[in-house]
Amino acid sequence: MTTSSAVRPISASPGLTASRLGWSVLALVAISLPFYASGYHLYQFSQVLIYAIALLGLNLLTGFNGQISLGHGAFFAIGGYGTAILMVKLGLPYWAAIPIASAICFGAGFLFGFPALRLGGLYLALATFALAVATPQILSYKGFDAFTGGSQGLQLVKPHAPFGLPLNVDQWIYLVCLACAAALCVVAMNLVHGRVGRALIAIRDHPIAAETMGVNAALYKTTCFGISALYAGVAGGLSAIAVGFVSPDSFGLYLSLSFLVGIVVGGLASIGGTIFGALFIEFVPNYADQLSVYFGESAKALPGAIYGVLLILIMALMPSGVAGAIQAVLKLFAGKSRP
């Protein structure tokens, strides 16, 4: 297998201990963050976690199963709007609304998986692209105005911490996002490091061989689509409560594209890489905006161009994403220390 990075051999290699150490440090930083970061930074890192969840889902589908989706913004939108409608129109609490909305996303993704079976590669990319293009318009369709609020969108009340915990809204939302991200990350790891993961990767790398081995390709592909959509739906629902607002403009085409950028920058078929992808799509546009100031006040039209240049640079320097680059560096050290 050429892309064996997903199935790591269990051994006490320096790479593994380093990665364990990395995860522990990350977890420590993530859990302690609410107690020293400002509300604004917590909002940003909540967004990072939300993107990371969506990227995990997309990576299961595209990275591990080889189905390219340019339309995950649509599932993100279903999750967001589903949560908003359940909360605003039906008065459900957020902890009930997000799972229900995510289940709806699973259904939608599973069903979309069937036509996807007949479409491979670029054709599937185009079909999902159409989904991303259509979503904002469907959301502002007049027939749904009573539910969706039309192009004005819906306002949500942000949830407070339960049981009188001494946490403010920003801290609580961050912790909810962190818990969801951690749980879904563990699920994704178990999924890809086991029998299911091997089947998904086999389908990606050689569908005929996989079927010969007794893998039910159709079932695996549609279920993978459904699970991937469920991840996007959880992310969308969390986004709705973190922002406190949904509108068709929140889920534009650009969102879907930035998800794809995220998994490629982070590293295809890498669970840990998604966090880097999420950091990239959250922070790099801001830096691009700040950098554009150095090109003069009249160059305020440049953030898009600077973003593009940064993206090209990253792809040139780290062709297999941030996760791939880290692994290469670790291997380098491991190689040197070997007798």
Next chain:
Amino acid sequence: MTTRRTFLTSSAAAAAVLAMRARPARAENAPGITDKEIKIGQTIAYSGPASAYGVIGRTEAAYFKMINDMGGINGRMINFISLDDAYSPPKAVEQIRRLVEQEQVAFVFQTLGTPPNAAIRQYLNDNKVPQLFVATGATMFSDPEHFPWTMGYNPSYQAEARIYAKHILATKPNAKIAVLYQNDDLGKDYLTGLKAGLGPDRAGMVVKEVSYETSEPTVDSQIVTLQNSGADVFLIAATPKAAAQAIRKAYDLGWTPERYIDVNAISINSVLKPAGLDKSKGLITGIYGKDPNDPRWKDDPGMNEWRDFTNKYLSATEFPNVFAGYAYGAAQTMVQVLKQCGNDLSRENIMKQAANLKDLELPLLLPGMKINTSPTNYSPIRQMQLATFNGESWQLFGDLITA
């Protein structure tokens, strides 16, 4: 650039401000105000689908630079921090929080677009940060009763429609009105405003209302339906493409009602030329600003001022840009508010003075037009003058009408 030290001091300041907020004492100066500086925040679409509006932020930055070159306001320089939100509501929330919590701006000014403004309105009102002169025509931002910290700027679509209703009642009291409207808040605001302007007793004057979707390729069938209603007045509440089709189709059908067209679709190049200049003769619309492309204002003192400003602080290419001209007026209104504040630059007083503009005249508004606000009136520009298209350009007629 934020260094580590400024970051630390600003966090300390944030903590101090939060502690102070609990005290109902006399209002101190807002965060972001020193003896030397007034910090103003903004988010706008410098990238993304609406980036054509980015010129609004650049023009305002240039205008504040000119004010600083002339010595600032009461000796205070304006520090204008304008960030990119790409027209995305989640991004707008993030950037506004950065402006309020990290940069410690005194207030935000001319944030652009209905969705981003709707997303940040609750946060700003909860934290009592003025959200001044938002750059959108949606009526929801002039609601002092529920959102006392949010104020609009341009005439709202409803106000514009009320002006048309007034003119219809004055010229054709027995009119039968047909309406074509875009099926979103823009179109619906016009329909609501028209009916409000006619009054509840006369709502029956609207004999037919038909909507269209922006995704529909043509509005031909809607026009046929509207013609069959026998209406003799036709209000087009549409964006450029559908408006051009409506003008052309109605003319080709031989339907000749009195036609009113909304301000979003009055561009000669992108609407009236495609529809046919001959077929567009006699259209009526409402105008509030001077169009730099109109030869009538060639030697107008206000237009000369604008030309000098663009030559010195922007570039000649911005001179004919109506968005830039719009931003020029908004920035001047903002400076007037800050001058009125004197040395009491608390957020309360900034909001109070924004709601206390009296007969302010601006160089690019039509002659005689005045900006007025009050604690119950959060719509600064409420006047328009009607204009009719003569086959070449828009000709103003009648007096200024207040909605």
